[in-house]
Amino acid sequence: MVSKRFVLTLTLGLTSLPAQASLSIFACEPEWASLTEVLMPDADITVATSAFQDPHYIEARPSLIAAMRTADLAVCTGASLESGWLPSLIRQASNRDIQEGKPGLFYAAEQVPLYQPHDHVDRSMGDVHPEGNPHVHLDPDALPKIATALADRLATIAPDQAVDVRRRLLQWQVRWNLSKGEWREKARDLEGMTVGVQHSNFDYLLRWLGVDVAFDLEPKPGLPPSASHLNTVLQDPALATASGIIVAQYQDSRPADWLAQRTGLPVRVLPGTVTEDGPVISLEHLLSYLVEELHQLANATAAVRDD
Template identity: 45%
Template sequence: MRMRFLVLIFGFVLAAALPARAALDIFACEPEWGALSRELGGAKVKVRDATSPLQDPHFVTARPSLIAAVRKADIVVCNGADLEIGWLPLLLRKSGNRDVQPGAKGNFLAADFINKLEIPTSVDRALGDIHPQGNPHIVGNPHNISIVAQALSQRFAEIDPENSAYYQARYQAFNDHWQSAIVKWETAAAPLRGLPIVVQHKTWVYLTDWLGLKVVATLEPRPGIPPTTSHLQKVLNEIRDSKPRLILNAAYENSKPSRWLAERTGVPAVTLPYTVGGTKEADDIFQLYEVMVNMLLENLE
């Protein structure tokens, strides 16, 4: 009786442990990489986003459902540059999935392919939440997406060689579309070049670098430390001369500090989606930049 029960349990475990591969199972740490994976993988992939667009990607609980999702994944597609340092290493270790451990083919970190900005010359936590590898918010610049897309498409083909022609074709189509979209956005965004702006967190360096926006103040006194009223007052005094035209914050951030400053200066506070799904309109990776460029332009009056 007992033996039969054990055999049954063993059979169940084995059956559960050896699933037939249907589609490439992708665990995407942030929605932008999930969206890019869907563009490049099409019908051959199944994507699970670990974070919602309104979640601060620095702070995610390594909750059981995520461990289960990593366990099943053929590849984890994450931002890297230490953005997920607080949760991804734990998920990987707890999952017991050998295919996605650091160094394995199934471990893809987008920022590894990008030249980072704001690489600090020294690291001191008194300076706040500083990323030693550079600013991790690479999604701000669509040129970064071009680079990552190529690398990611190659990686899909390596892991799933049967469909490599499919991935190659999808990448070609995506890239053609993407390059022309970039030209369109850059043309539309030309009036933004040199425009003075205020940002809430150092989330936007790649976006401002791309569009030539000039950041004259950051609301957080130090990265990751929420601003106090007295600090905001100081910023308010400091920006009198530079006359910023926009105040930017991300959809996942508390917009209070931005609104505080907006009320006192009359400068419009703009909540950009930051990632795919951050606002309702930014529902795919093309729309993300479309929406951001349009929001910036609209708020210039």
């Protein structure tokens, strides 16, 4: 029979073991908060933006400064996406671990090659990122590379949790590859599809699926759609082949609606990143949702044209 004294001693011994301290993470965008949570679910994560905010333009609020000041790691996109607010936030937070070139600052865009880099950029080109298109979280092939790099960084910062982080990474990779196979199957039905867009938010996923961009409602990247440009688009022969217009949730859909009223093209307002609730609470859910929306859009357009 086990004595009560032994049980009490064992219990006290277990409770005296050092607990793994949860990291404090500052995520610039929801997609990186989601990916971090997969790898380290016990982390205390602050997210600076939401699916209903343009990540190019937010205010360095006192609450964000406070969160950055106490964070162990900041996970951001980089490629100049946050250049309008992140440097100021880092400067005001004065966290010596979260600085350019330090392990405490992780840029997802630095882990993979980007689409459309530019050797020369000036203001006449609009809001163009010299490093390339920063919306890399919608690239099914890039995400596993980013996840691996992020796992390595988390393991460096919290070596006592490295084994668990890498185990969760492997589990996520299996799920991701299964989902990617499903997306590839649906992509077969999207061959030859074209859509109109407003900005390059969805470019990585569209290119991966083989969907072409017929027209852009922005006259230049980052510039709001103007009446003159919309009238130019209205005369574009590519309208006849487009299946619809896709707009991110944070964007003003009125230009797309204006064009839709004159052309009959359907408009889809889609999430550009994960949300706290609803059908896109993870990156897998987000891409599955977007692929399904494009699939339904293609089928609806084909049905109308067949009639």
